[in-house]
Amino acid sequence: MPAATPQAVRRQIAQGKLDPVYLIVGDDDAEMARLAADLSAVVEDELRAFNLERMYAGEKATSPAAIVESARTLPMMGERRIVVVLRAERLLKPKRRGKEEEAGDVEPVPGGGDTDLLDAYVKRPEPLTTLVFVASDVDRSRRLYKSIQKHATIVECWGLKGSSKDRVDLRQVARAAEQLVRQAVADAGQQIDPAAARLVAERAGTDIATLRGDVERLLLFAAGKPKIDLEDAQEVVSVETTQDDWAVTSAIQRGDRAEALRQLALALDAGTVSYMVLGQLGYFVRERLPGIDARRVPAAVEALFRTDLDLKTSGGDPRVLLERLVVELCRR
Template identity: 30%
Template sequence: MPELKELKPTYLIYGTERVLLDDAVARLKAQVAEQGDLDFNYDVFHADNSEAEAIVAASQTLPFMSERRLVVVRDVHLLPADAQRVIARYVADPSPLTCLVLVADKMTKGNVLYKAVQAGGGQIHEYEAPRKSRYPAWIRERLAERGKKVTSAAAMRIFEVIGDDVGRLRNEIDKICLYYDDRIELDTDEVDEVLSATTQATIFELTDSIGNRDRQKALRTLQKLLDRSEPLPAIYHTVLRHVRMVLAAKVLTERGIGQPSAIARELKLIEFVARKYRDQSRNFTIEQLRDLHRQLVQIDFDVKSGRGELLTALERFLLRMA
């Protein structure tokens, strides 16, 4: 994630991850607040109900008893082309006393605002979600920014439980930092205590129970998920995918491709996840895994053809699993 250090008169920040955009705006706001009183020098515009002339007028207004003004324009990519040209003309010669922040979900290098900010000496930052393989490192970096030192295993646990939803990950990081306010070093035991309060039963507990052939835990976890109103079709498809991946790891291992790194390359997975699939595949013969997969495919067929009910079929699958 790029850092916004030296304060510039104009910024263009864009990307599909709203959470990261909001974080960038918050950091800029904190920087400007160090140089000015934002109680009377802070304006926020939304492109869907704002005029370009009003945005420019606010940007040209002198700060009131302050060194700086902050003007934020949300969803600037939604502005009509003529309105964007009006703002681009201001960006070419901006007020040195105002920090104008243009926020967009999407932006091209050929856009008039992009060119204007670039030519006028402003800063442009694109914010995207990390690649799948980068999430654990990203989690560690975000926690390090908050003064927390977490192990790789702890970061992977957070990713495994919460998934790749950046907003949920940020919320979980906030909770961990609040829970361990006076503690710096954290391992899996510490994050598990916070995660368990967030999600008492996760789909990952269910799939791991299946992979470990723990029928009783699988049934208990399924019931907990249903008690939390988790969608049954989503549970089914996650279980199907998990069994399919364990089977794929088994097939690769029997072909002599048994190293987690090699399995990860073949299946396009994070190595930690590939290792888990490989380890769980050792609990089954290849025939057993193929049979489990056939059973799950048959459940889908029966439900769609009206010959079965998904919850009953899934419970029977778990009962027969061991």
């Protein structure tokens, strides 16, 4: 079945026409949680004790057999039963065994049993039940996923990235992030300076959780102001970063490779996420470098794309990849 958007599923909810099985997958935890809650809200409050069940994959009580048994239970005094399976990546992408085990083998499904029962259920679901899997990722080569892909509705919530496997276009990500910032601020009844929206967006890189968190803090910080300016954004961004947010880019701007690498090490050792650093470097390349030396921009953009792709495809140690990028950006 073709993939559905969260908006399309919400239209189904409004029309009372739910599909029997959904897979909600992605890295946008906030949107995934909201959609699962919207599906759960189909069950009337007074009947939730009977017709709504939330299960956590990986727990002893949540075996494939237990999930199927819950899904096959008919609704009581209501029209539909909702079963939500959280952390479903433990079923749909179980960890592989270590090297000491047979190559290609996988660990048994947490909670006992195997996924054959779920595979059979997906192919012939209970019409009065909606079974919802919520997963951070899936193994697309497994039989259960292929059955879900054919018979169920898949809702992808990959935040700013658009997909789990597509090459990330940093310019497109930045535009999407800025749009999200502006929309969130508008929904709060405020306005935001374009430079402020751009800073918050660039700081997050491709991390939707970081972006949402920064936007929430920004709205709290600037509550009551009709328009949020760049200084407001800088105050919010500085909360979660190191002593000098732009120490790495400042050193790159000077062409000081040794200092840039030292500041990068300090940032990573302090717990800064690699994509946070990449977002700042992207902001530097697009917003500052053209005014410093436009001739360096094409090579810098290419280096950014390559590093982002390597980070997303596990093409090397993140620290080494970022160090290589910093060295390349320092070249004059």
